[in-house]
Amino acid sequence: xxxxxxxxxxxxxxxxxxxxxxxxxNLNHDAMYWYRQDPGQGLRLIYYSQIVxxxxxxxxxxxxxxxxxxxxxxxxxxxxxxKNPTAFYxxxxxxxxxxxxxxxxxxxxxxxx
Amino acid sequence: AQKVTQAQTEISVVEKEDVTLDCVYETRDTTYYLFWYxxxxxxxxxxxxxxxxxxxxxxxxxxxxxxxxKSTSSFNFTITASQVVDSAVYFCAxxxxxxxxxxxxxxxxxxxxxxx
Numbered sequence: 001x002x003x004x005x006x007x008x009x010x011x012x013x014x015x016x017x018x019x020x021x022x023x024x025x026n027l028n029h030d031a032m033y034w035y036r037q038d039p040g041q042g043l044r045l046i047y048y049s050q051i052v053x054x055x056x057x058x059x060x061x062x063x064x065x066x067x068x069x070x071x072x073x074x075x076x077x078x079x080x081x082x083k084n085p086t087a088f089y090x091x092x093x094x095x096x097x098x099x100x101x102x103x104x105x106x107x108x109x110x111x112x113x
Numbered sequence: 114a115q116k117v118t119q120a121q122t123e124i125s126v127v128e129k130e131d132v133t134l135d136c137v138y139e140t141r142d143t144t145y146y147l148f149w150y151x152x153x154x155x156x157x158x159x160x161x162x163x164x165x166x167x168x169x170x171x172x173x174x175x176x177x178x179x180x181x182x183k184s185t186s187s188f189n190f191t192i193t194a195s196q197v198v199d200s201a202v203y204f205c206a207x208x209x210x211x212x213x214x215x216x217x218x219x220x221x222x223x224x225x226x227x228x229x
Contacts (some may be wrong), residue, residue: 043204048195
């Protein structure tokens with residue numbers, strides 16, 4: 001089945017450690033996105049990528065890094081510089097970056113202890 | 114900058130009641146898109162509808178309907194004869210242009226609880 005997968009569903013890390021969240025899609029979409037969701041809040045854009053080997057910062061990129069070496073993969077690294085990393089992280093993709101509907105993965109809930 | 118306001122934080126209705134979720138948006142773009150997504154307890158966002166700013170026709174899909182009014186900058190969502198499976202957080206979003214792409218601005222969501 002076509003779709004977006006994120007792994008793992010739940011992730012626990014100690015403070016000060018970097019952690020990488022996986023996002024894979026087999027929809028042949030060009031664009032991919034990472035969002036952060038905090039309790040009672042809407043989603044905020046962290047990074048997005050319009051095409052392989054290209055990505056741009058969103059509204060809250062500080063403390064995060066990404067790579068886009070393959071069309072189907074867009075991993076997000078939460079670094080130790082991110083002051084409040086505990087959150088729900090959602091990955092999305094769209095056919096192109098221009099005016100297309102974004103489809104979301106199941107999310108990863110990160111808890112930093 | 115774009116802004117989406119969902120003034121209703123939480124709503125509870127009894128099964129089979131109709132319910133309307135409000136969404137008010139602000140944008141300087143002449144062309145924009147509006148969306149509704151559903152987030153069930155599992156966490157995944159499910160796409161419901163996309164509306165182009167040039168198309169003010171209301172849309173109906175089964176028990177769901179949407180009322181887009183540019184004059185009041187609103188894009189409200191009505192569920193008719195609500196069911197327990199409709200219990201979820203619903204997000205309204207707008208697409209803004211930036212750096213050659215369109216990025217979504219989300220409201221804070223409305224949590225709908227349908228009581229059996």
